[in-house]
Amino acid sequence: MFVFIILFSGENNMLVVDHVTKKYGKNIACNDVSFVLDPGSLSVLLGPNGAGKSTIMKSIIGFLKYSGSITVNGIPNKTSEARRVLGYIPEMPSLYPTLTVVEHMEFIARAYKMTDYKGRIDELLERFELADKKKKFGDELSKGMQQKLNLCIGLLPDPDILLLDEPLLGLDPHAIKELKKMIEEMRQAGKTMLVSTHIIDSVDMLWDQAIIMQGGTVKARVTKNEIEGRNISLEDLFFEVTEGLSKEDLSEDEPEQTASPEKEAGV
Numbered sequence: 001m002f003v004f005i006i007l008f009s010g011e012n013n014m015l016v017v018d019h020v021t022k023k024y025g026k027n028i029a030c031n032d033v034s035f036v037l038d039p040g041s042l043s044v045l046l047g048p049n050g051a052g053k054s055t056i057m058k059s060i061i062g063f064l065k066y067s068g069s070i071t072v073n074g075i076p077n078k079t080s081e082a083r084r085v086l087g088y089i090p091e092m093p094s095l096y097p098t099l100t101v102v103e104h105m106e107f108i109a110r111a112y113k114m115t116d117y118k119g120r121i122d123e124l125l126e127r128f129e130l131a132d133k134k135k136k137f138g139d140e141l142s143k144g145m146q147q148k149l150n151l152c153i154g155l156l157p158d159p160d161i162l163l164l165d166e167p168l169l170g171l172d173p174h175a176i177k178e179l180k181k182m183i184e185e186m187r188q189a190g191k192t193m194l195v196s197t198h199i200i201d202s203v204d205m206l207w208d209q210a211i212i213m214q215g216g217t218v219k220a221r222v223t224k225n226e227i228e229g230r231n232i233s234l235e236d237l238f239f240e241v242t243e244g245l246s247k248e249d250l251s252e253d254e255p256e257q258t259a260s261p262e263k264e265a266g267v
């Protein structure tokens with residue numbers, strides 16, 4: 001097993017998670033977690049269920065008490081300055097049964113003191129096929145529609161740093177395609193993003209850094225360039241790190257014929 005280490009590059013880091021530990025009673029949900037999100041980068045946070053992905057995201061956004069430090073451009077994450085640039089889309093939607101779809105959006109727009117938000121609301125509802133559900137109440141929406149509204153609410157304020165916790169869960173194929181397109185657009189616009197998933201197959205978008213967690217700790221951090229240099233897929237790395245399987249173990253069903261150039265080269 002190997003672990004890539006990315007050294008902190010010092011100043012000008014958008015978000016720094018530094019030795020964060022979160023305990024629930026005796027259960028250590030995150031244990032000494034450190035990583036950096038560089039400005040304008042897309043990082044994927046991978047790990048099986050219970051790895052600590054949601055806990056670290058909730059810590060970054062400032063919902064939890066923890067030991068260690070989290071800063072945004074050097075400013076502690078729980079300050080109002082940091083909160084202004086941080087956005088979070090939770091895994092589970094929490095909607096108001098007595099507000100309609102459009103009222104949810106307007107509520108968020110006002111909370112973020114947005115001006116001129118009507119066009120953006122319409123665009124988001126259109127993109128996620130909720131435009132004809134504007135007048136439906138939160139509890140009248142199907143589970144998938146609730147997930148889409150949850151996304152629209154999180155995307156509306158257009159924060160500089162966006163944390164997306166398992167954002168593809170419960171979405172239909174159109175919404176998955178649209179969300180991936182939006183993530184790419186936000187990346188091009190220079191946003192910093194952290195996207196968690198336990199479904200390794202879903203990571204087919206462009207990413208800059210992958211952080212693999214298991215049992216509350218960071219098992220590996222790797223950049224796209226490093227992984228390409230090693231001629232290994234992210235999926236292979238994931239199983240190597242989380243299950244101790246080598247690339248050869250993973251392809252053991254394939255008949256062993258003549259030695260491949262990669263094997264000869266010891267890759």
Ligand code: ADP
Binds near residue numbers: 028052055056
């Ligand atoms: P993931 O998002 O990777 O699935 P979580 O961060 O949700 O993992 O959970 C990490 C660990 O913390 C798990 O063991 C989970 O049971 C525990 N945990 C999460 N939330 C709570 C909570 N509110 N109270 C007690 N334990 C929790």
